[in-house]
Amino acid sequence: MTKFFLILDKKIFIFINQIPHSGFLKIFFNFIDFLGNEIFLFLFLSLLFLLLLFKKKKKIKKLSILSLSFFLVWGFSFFLKIIFSRERPFETIENTILLGTNRSGYSFPSSHTTAIFGIFFIVLEIFNSKILNLFFFSFAIFISFSRVYLGVHYLSDVIFGGFLGFFGTKNLNKFFLKNLKF
Numbered sequence: 001m002t003k004f005f006l007i008l009d010k011k012i013f014i015f016i017n018q019i020p021h022s023g024f025l026k027i028f029f030n031f032i033d034f035l036g037n038e039i040f041l042f043l044f045l046s047l048l049f050l051l052l053l054f055k056k057k058k059k060i061k062k063l064s065i066l067s068l069s070f071f072l073v074w075g076f077s078f079f080l081k082i083i084f085s086r087e088r089p090f091e092t093i094e095n096t097i098l099l100g101t102n103r104s105g106y107s108f109p110s111s112h113t114t115a116i117f118g119i120f121f122i123v124l125e126i127f128n129s130k131i132l133n134l135f136f137f138s139f140a141i142f143i144s145f146s147r148v149y150l151g152v153h154y155l156s157d158v159i160f161g162g163f164l165g166f167f168g169t170k171n172l173n174k175f176f177l178k179n180l181k182f
Helices: 002-017 023-035 038-055 058-084 110-125 132-147 155-179
Strands: none
Touching: 002 155, 023 058, 023 132, 038 058, 038 110, 058 110, 058 155, 110 132, 110 155, 132 155
16 A cells, blocks of 8 residues: 555656746746745744734734744654655656755655645734735645655655644644643
8 A cells, every 4th residue: 555655656746847847937936945945934933923023912922832833843844854764756766857945855744844834824823814824825835836846855745744734733732722821
């Protein structure tokens, strides 16, 4: 059964990665990839803290607990990379079209998608805006797709990373709210 899923994962990777890499798509997905890097996301969280500090001080505690949950889950994704030690597709599949900036380390799970789906959960919890939620969900999907398109992750890496980021942050946040006294 496992072999079947690995073969399917490889075939889906090849299909997505071999979509023509035209000038526009190359620029677009490299830009999306840049916006999904960890430094940019950390800056986004910092900016969110500052915004709430001046506008909605009541939400600072909530954002603090969410951020703690997020960073623990995101850090856990790097631990999982070491445990699974899955090579990146461009290291094992011939004729992979490789683009993008983040090409080091192991593949599973995608820390980019763990991060962006964790951030997406934070946005859902902090803001009551269907438009903003839809924007961040779409952004998370584009980042996830870009990781496969750019040749650095299998689809299973980004699916698991997305679930880990969203549900890991959600459940750890719920645990902290229930068990920590502030």
